[in-house]
Every structure is written in structure tokens, then in C-alpha cells.
Amino acid sequence: MTPIFPPTCSPAQAPGLPDRAGLGLKHEHFVEVLETSPDLGFFEVHAENYMMAGGPFHHYLGLIRERYPLSLHGVGLSIGGEGPLDRDHLARLAALLERYQPQAFSEHLAWSSHGPVFLNDLLPLAYDSATLHRVCDHIDQVQSTLKRPMLLENPSTYLLLERSTLDETDFISEVIRRTGCGLLLDVNNVYVTCTNHQRDPDAYLNALPLHAVGEIHLAGFAEDTDSLGDRLLIDDHGAPIDNAVWQLYQRVLGRIGAVPTLIERDNQVPALSVLLAQAWQAEWQLSQVRP
Amino acid sequence: MTTHGTFARALLEPDRACPAGLFSRNGADPASRFAVYRNNVHNGLINALASAYPVTLQLVGDAFFRAMAGLYVQAHPPTSPLIGEYGSTFAGFIQDFEPAAGVPYLADIARLERLRVRAYHAADDQPLAPQAVLDALQGRADLGAVRLQLHPSVATLMSPYAVVTVWAAHQTEGGLATLDPGYAQGALVLRQGLEVKVFAIDAGSVTFIQRLAWGETLQTAVERALDASNDFDLHQCLTLLISHHAVTYLHLDSKVSP
Numbered sequence: 001m002t003p004i005f006p007p008t009c010s011p012a013q014a015p016g017l018p019d020r021a022g023l024g025l026k027h028e029h030f031v032e033v034l035e036t037s038p039d040l041g042f043f044e045v046h047a048e049n050y051m052m053a054g055g056p057f058h059h060y061l062g063l064i065r066e067r068y069p070l071s072l073h074g075v076g077l078s079i080g081g082e083g084p085l086d087r088d089h090l091a092r093l094a095a096l097l098e099r100y101q102p103q104a105f106s107e108h109l110a111w112s113s114h115g116p117v118f119l120n121d122l123l124p125l126a127y128d129s130a131t132l133h134r135v136c137d138h139i140d141q142v143q144s145t146l147k148r149p150m151l152l153e154n155p156s157t158y159l160l161l162e163r164s165t166l167d168e169t170d171f172i173s174e175v176i177r178r179t180g181c182g183l184l185l186d187v188n189n190v191y192v193t194c195t196n197h198q199r200d201p202d203a204y205l206n207a208l209p210l211h212a213v214g215e216i217h218l219a220g221f222a223e224d225t226d227s228l229g230d231r232l233l234i235d236d237h238g239a240p241i242d243n244a245v246w247q248l249y250q251r252v253l254g255r256i257g258a259v260p261t262l263i264e265r266d267n268q269v270p271a272l273s274v275l276l277a278q279a280w281q282a283e284w285q286l287s288q289v290r291p
Numbered sequence: 292m293t294t295h296g297t298f299a300r301a302l303l304e305p306d307r308a309c310p311a312g313l314f315s316r317n318g319a320d321p322a323s324r325f326a327v328y329r330n331n332v333h334n335g336l337i338n339a340l341a342s343a344y345p346v347t348l349q350l351v352g353d354a355f356f357r358a359m360a361g362l363y364v365q366a367h368p369p370t371s372p373l374i375g376e377y378g379s380t381f382a383g384f385i386q387d388f389e390p391a392a393g394v395p396y397l398a399d400i401a402r403l404e405r406l407r408v409r410a411y412h413a414a415d416d417q418p419l420a421p422q423a424v425l426d427a428l429q430g431r432a433d434l435g436a437v438r439l440q441l442h443p444s445v446a447t448l449m450s451p452y453a454v455v456t457v458w459a460a461h462q463t464e465g466g467l468a469t470l471d472p473g474y475a476q477g478a479l480v481l482r483q484g485l486e487v488k489v490f491a492i493d494a495g496s497v498t499f500i501q502r503l504a505w506g507e508t509l510q511t512a513v514e515r516a517l518d519a520s521n522d523f524d525l526h527q528c529l530t531l532l533i534s535h536h537a538v539t540y541l542h543l544d545s546k547v548s549p
Contacts, residue, residue: 048372052412053443056485059415076372082295089372114299118369120339120377121331123298158327162312163294196324197316226315227323234327 010067017042017069017103017215019258019290021282024265029272030060037067038276041283042103044071044262050100051092065100071215071262072102076118079138079152080111080125090145097146104215104260106151106184107142109135109172122155126163127171132178139179151184151214152176156192156221156235168193169207182214185259187249188241192221192233201248210256218249218282219264238267241278249282253289261286301325302332303365336364340378343408346461347385347401350394359388375412379405396452396472403454403489406446406480410487413444418483418536425533427541435510439503440540441532444482447497451475455491483535490531495523500532 011018020041025033033043043064050057064070077089097105110122125131142150154172166174176183185208194201220239224232241263253259261282263275294312301307309322340360341348348356363384369377382401391397428434448454453476460470477497479490492500498519502512516523532538 049375051373052375054415055412055444055482057412059485076374078372082293086372111295113372114293114295116370117299117303118372118374119299119302119332120335120369120372120374121302121328123295123302123328126294158324159313159321160316162314199316224327226317227320228317230317230319232324232327234331 011041012066012068012070014069014103017071017260019260020286021279022069022071022260022262023275023279024262025061025064026265026269027057027060028269029275030056030064032272034060034063036272038272038279040068040276040279041260042069042071042262044073044264046266047072047074047093047096047105048076050096061100070100070102071104071106071260072097072100074105074107075122076112077107077138077142078111078113078118079107079142080109080123080131080135081113081138082111082134083113083115085138085141086113090142093142094146097148104151105146105148106153106215108153108155109175110155124155124157124159124161126161127166127168128163129165132166132171132174135175136178139175139181143179143181149181151182153184153186153217154189154193154208156186156189156196156233158196158232158234160197167207169204173207173209176209176212181212183209183212184215184217185210185213185252186217186219187252188217188219188221188245188264189235191242191245191248192235195231195233202251205248205252205255210252213252213256213259216249216252216259216261217264218245218261218278220245236267237264240274246281246285250285250288253285258286258290302329303368305329305333305365333361333364336369336374336377337361339374340364340381343375343378344381344401344404346458347397347404349461350397350400350457351391355390359385359391362388375408381405396450396454396457399448399450399452399454400458402448402450403458403478403480406448406478407487407489410444410446410480410482413442413482416442416539418442419533419538419540421533421536424538424541427543431543435508435513437509438506438542439509439532439538440542441500441504442481442537442539444480444487445500445504445532445537446480447492447500448478448480449475449494449497450478453491454478455489458489479531481535481537483537488535490535492528492531493520493522495520496528496531499523499525499528 018041022042025043025045218241219237222234222236226232263278297310301310309325313321337360382398386398453472455478457472477492479492495516499512499516502515
């Protein structure tokens with residue numbers, strides 16, 4: 001595979017993601033992105049969607065990468081898994097990073113594989129010392145294999161585990177302190193998790209190491225109820241970003257300043273113009289906190 | 292069993308109770324919240340199959356397809372994080388799925404759709420220009436010894452049913468009423484540039500292309516193709532391959548080892 005070297009001095013070649021709004025790149029929008037070159041800070045793709053040998057996905061991502069900075073977001077590494085990391089998968093990630101030279105790589109604080117089975121969801125962890133050691137070992141292995149720091153995303157959860165002895169925020173803080181990884185702060189996940197577990201989202205944010213935030217995710221959620229009829233929010237990336245999440249985002253920016261911010265949409269993908277409008281809303285909020 | 296093992300098993304088996312050791316801050320029944328994870332796993336995988344097998348879905352309807360796919364997900368959960376490749380054994384499952392027996396060509400439609408997904412994501416390779424292939428082949432005394440290297444996306448399928456005709460009829464609205472699927476048909480799938488194409492071919496062409504893909508010489512491939520079908524038309528089949536950029540290399544030296 002040939003690495004892509006964009007023209008010199010272009011934003012695509014910058015060492016890091018810009019403190020601007022970016023979009024999750026969907027195959028439905030490949031051609032329109034190339035034809036219209038929307039004014040965006042970066043694109044993000046799911047790493048697993050680009051692990052095939054060839055074809056249109058690589059063709060289009062290669063062309064788009066020449067014009068834009070890129071964030072590679074993994075959804076399948078199962079960093080919280082009980083077993084060892086999948087070495088083949090890690091090798092595929094390394095090859096993809098080599099090929100596309102993304103400005104950022106991120107993964108989730110969750111597990112998704114057990115034994116030979118991949119469950120295709122981000123599943124909740126017991127926050128205890130055994131999990132802490134395991135997650136830190138796995139992140140060390142990822143960072144040494146990929147030869148770069150990664151960003152770890154805070155999860156959306158629907159349940160709590162009796163085995164947990166640490167708060168989620170303390171767990172995340174400790175992982176970041178021990179491994180030196182950064183935080184991918186998913187503001188929607190903060191809102192979803194805090195609603196589902198009756199926590200104050202601002203207190204949750206206060207307990208996180210916000211100095212380590214390297215990127216923010218904004219997305220929409222679906223709404224359900226549990227057995228008591230209480231609000232149960234589901235992080236489905238299938239709806240516009242909720243007002244409460246926009247407001248929380250504004251408070252985050254007020255505290256830490258402008259940070260690369262991704263608009264995530266993976267289900268019921270609308271027209272590119274709809275997503276661009278949300279990206280510009282984020283861009284406007286970012287402009288309010290720039291010096 | 293480990294915590295994740297119990298959790299994983301309960302996710303995949305809808306009748307299994309919610310695992311122990313889970314709770315909700317508000318005191319709600321954890322099963323009502325565990326259901327979110329179970330739903331995410333099942334719906335996510337069923338949706339992945341639905342998008343990879345759109346004509347298979349159309350042939351049986353959404354409700355039937357989702358029920359069938361749900362049983363497949365339980366019996367054959369993914370073993371790789373590459374969800375784009377999930378469902379490579381789905382056609383075999385459909386073949387043995389008794390309630391789908393009323394649509395006897397359903398499994399072959401699924402096989403054809405799988406070949407299309409594979410062709411879409413197959414490795415890139417530079418094809419030979421059609422004229423260059425023709426120039427190189429024309430007038431060769433040792434034509435029979437030539438071996439053709441085919442593009443990585445090229446694949447074939449032979450069915451006792453008119454799979455390509457059925458598949459093609461579902462690419463446009465209407466026009467299905469008069470369709471007779473009750474005759475054998477072969478399929479050639481390839482990616483030309485960025486576009487996956489499907490062609491109806493005869494049994495001889497299926498054999499011919501398979502043999503070429505195995506690295507056999509033109510002569511051997513032709514002999515096997517004629518064994519499969521007296522109607523095999525070499526000129527027509529070669530033209531189809533060459534004009535759709537399926538040939539990537541010509542091994543002209545008969546002495547070259549494979």
C-alpha cells in the first residue's frame with residue numbers, strides 16, 4: 001500500500017486535527033464531498049470500514065485525505081475485553097494508519113469481543129482494579145504498536161455493574177494518568193450516561209481530566225423508558241444533536257477552549273447539507289471561545 | 292464462566308435471563324436496561340445483513356427476512372470486527388432454512404449478493420486495455436498455451452435457477468409478474484473501475500472462467516467448458532471478459548511455471 005503524501009503546506013498535512021468542526025464521512029457522501037469541497041476542519045472514518053483490500057471506499061478516502069485532515073476512529077478493538085487484544089486487528093490498524101497517516105486515532109472504553117465472538121456493540125465494564133490494569137495494558141500495547149498516543153472515548157452506558165469499585169470518571173482519569181493517552185470527550189455520551197444513571201453532567205465533566213481532551217464528539221440519541229417508566233437514552237447516532245447536548249458542549253468549550261469537534265451520524269444518514277448545518281453550528285460555538 | 296462470557300451468552304440468546312451483578316441507579320429492573328444492549332447487538336447485525344442482501348430481503352419481505360436473519364445471528368454471531376464481511380455463510384444457512392423453501396432460488400440470490408459485496412471491496416489491480424489483449428492474442432500459434440490472469444473481483448456462480456434475471460428484475464420497479472425463474476443460469480460478477488457488474492452467462496462460460504482463475508491454459512479451460520456445455524462460445528466469453536477489464540495479465544510463455 002502506498003502512503004499518501006498530500007501537497008505541502010495544506011491543512012491535510014498538518015500534524016494534528018485543527019480546532020474546528022469535522023464530519024463523520026459516510027459513503028453516501030463521497031462524491032458530493034469531492035465535488036463541493038465543503039469548508040470543514042476534518043473528516044473522521046470508522047477504521048473497520050476501510051480494512052478491505054481495495055475498491056471504491058479506498059479510492060474515495062484516498063482522494064478526500066489529500067484535501068482534509070483525517071481522524072481514524074476504531075470501533076472493534078475491544079480494549080476492555082477480558083482476553084488479549086486481537087493482534088491481527090491491531091496489525092490491520094497499523095497498516096491503515098501507515099496508509100492514510102491520520103492526525104488522530106481513537107477507540108472506546110468498552111468491550112465488544114469475547115473469545116472468538118465479536119458482538120458489534122460497545123459493552124459496559126466493571127470499574128475495578130483488575131479492569132484498570134487490563135485496560136491500561138491494552139492501551140500501552142496499542143500505543144506502542146501504533147507508535148503514537150491514542151484518544152480514549154468515554155462510554156454511553158445503560159446499566160451499572162455491582163463489581164465496580166471506582167466511579168467511571170475516576171477510572172478514566174486513572175487510565176489517562178497511567179497510559180498518557182488522551183481523552184475523546186463524547187459530550188452526547190456524557191449526557192446519555194448521566195441521564196441514565198441520575199448523575200449531574202456538569203459534575204461528571206468536573207471529575208474528568210479535561211486537560212487531556214484531544215477531540216470532542218457530538219451526536220444524537222434515541223429515547224426509551226425503563227421498567228419504572230424513567231427516561232432511558234440510547235446512543236444511536238441516528239438523530240440530530242439534542243439541545244441539551246449543544247448546551248453542555250458550550251459549557252465544555254467555555255472551560256477548555258476550542259477543540260476539534262466531530263458531528264457523528266451513523267444511522268438514518270441525512271443529506272450532506274443537513275450534517276454540514278450541524279457542523280457549522282459547532283463551528284460557530286468554537287468561534288465564540290477562540291481568543 | 293467469566294463475567295463477559297455470561298454477558299455475551301445472554302446477549303445472543305433472547306430467552307436467557309439478564310445476567311446477575313447488574314443494577315440501575317433508580318432501582319429499575321436491570322433486565323429492562325439489559326434489553327438495550329441485546330437490541331443493539333441483534334438489530335445492528337440484522338441491519339448489516341439487510342444492507343448486504345437487499346434482493347434476498349425483497350424476495351421474502353422485511354418481517355420474514357429479519358426473523359430469518361435473527362436466527363442466523365444467534366447461531367452464527369460474527370467472529371471478526373470487520374462487519375462488512377459478516378454473513379459469508381448466510382446463503383448456506385438460507386439453503387437449509389425450511390420456512391424459506393417456498394422460494395427455492397433464495398439461497399442462490401444470497402450467494403450472488405455476497406459475490407457482489409466481495410467484488411466491491413476486492414483488491415485493486417490494473418486491467419489490460421482491451422485492444423492490448425486482442426493484439427497480443429491475435430494470430431498466436433501457441434494460443435492454447437496462454438494463461439490469463441483475472442481481476443481479483445472476478446467471480447462466477449452456477450444456479451439451477453435464473454439468478455441473474457431475478458436479481459436484475461429487482462433493480463427496477465415492477466415487471467416481475469411474468470418472470471420465470473425455472474431455468475439454469477450462470478452469473479459473472481466483476482468490478483470494472485468503481486462499478487460492480489453482473490452478467491448472465493451459460494454453464495460453459497462459468498467453467499471456462501473458473502478454470503482461467505485457477506491458472507489453467509486457454510486450451511484446458513476451453514476443453515472443460517465444452518465438457519460443461521456444447522453451446523460454449525469462446526469468442527463471446529473472451530470478449531465479455533476483455534471488454535469489461537477483467538484481464539490483468541497475459542502469461543504468454545508456455546514454459547513458465549505457475
